[in-house]
Amino acid sequence: MNGTNVFDILKERGFIQQTTHEEQIRELLGKESVTFYIGFDPTADSMTAGHFLTIIAMAHMQRAGHKPIALLGGGTALIGDPTGKTDMRKMLTQEIINHNAECFKKQFEILIDFDNHKAIMENNANWLLELNYVNFIRDIGVHFSVNRMLTAECFKSRLEKGLSFLEFNYMLMQGYDFLELYKRYGCRLELGGDDQWSNILAGTDLIRRVEGVEAYGMTFTLLTTSEGKKMGKTEAGAVWLDPTKTTPYDFYQYWRNVADADVEKCLALLTFLPMDEVRRLGSLPGEKINEAKKVLAFEITKIVHGEEEALKSQQATEALFGGGGDSEAIPTTEITKEQAAFGINIIDMLVLTALAPSKAEARRLITQGGVVVNDQKVTALDLVISDKDFADSKLIIKKGKKTYHRVRIAE
């Protein structure tokens, strides 16, 4: 191990929230290559910005010479983690979970190097699905105190709302995962989001009781705004890493729009820029802070979607917000020559481009002055857009202040 201890790097960048044994963990990371694990439940077909923070942390660890195990929760996803959920999750089928796991796998590879066994991908379905119930509760269940579990923060809110036995078991499953990874790979460190704290403790306790070995746990800051809201979510849903679910342009825009107060934190947590630079950007005064946001958006988009997409998004942004011009990267809808020749009502156009979910909403937008076509505010509800409105077969519709959409006539 050479260079700065990765523990200090993570700490400086603001990742670390809680640790089981701060000094021992730091020491361990400083002296040997440590095998550690982070679990991901594949409950959707793409990871989100929240997962991304964890992957970045994982990458920092790997770069420092440690060995990550990305544990896909093919088994635990069947149960559903009750942590932070106010209601019971809907159950996912085995098929969907497997599909999701495949999607997750590809996304890990963006930042984690799995070549030459430098990292391991596991799936807890491999051991959880074949567990024998009686054996499990005899061997594992004995080590868990229900009294203690009930006092865990993660169950408290659910005790008011109702918690099924199924979900109550989630903690045991995750604890068991850690034990299993210790046995298979000698893994003694589990990392995760701060909401995973009690689940992680379940694992470290279990290993100590069953194996008599000290295991460690550490949690990362959750990606929240300065107001305490979860980041990575928009009204339209989560910010996905999958470009078909959140286009690189929209992804870029999301980060371009973070609040002033959150820029520095995001730069530290979600990019690999040196901390000196992060601090410099974060302390830019007033309007200048926009520079920091541009860097943030560019860097994150580059990591997730590649430099080319990041550049395209950046150029599109400059063209649109700088006035005039357009770019390939703007979300685009194609219409046929016939449609263009015949003309399309502005209301239908808004629905067609998904800028408005319904015609009523489209009408409302226009009435409130929120629609601009080719730099002209739309005031008439019966405006018809036809081929004369297209320049070079293209036209730009702007919804509100910052949502741009391009319509192109297909060849």
Add this chain to the structure above:
RNA sequence: GGGGAAAUUCCCGAGUGGCCAAAGGGGGCAGACUGUAAAUCUGUUAGCAACGCUUUCGGUGGUUCGAAUCCACCUUUCCCCA
């Protein structure tokens, strides 16, 4: 197993036979002010072939000229007792 309570639009939550597409708040969207920020103020927030029509108050059926509101059954949840 016994008893009680509840389910309302994106969320919370009012509404106990017509004045209900349903108060209020939150959130969202749009406008003004700005820096693609925050704060603040204003408007808006089921759909449609739109001065009217259609779907919506856990589900299914019923009573009624008329049901989110009454009745029956079902589903789910919570609370108390065991």
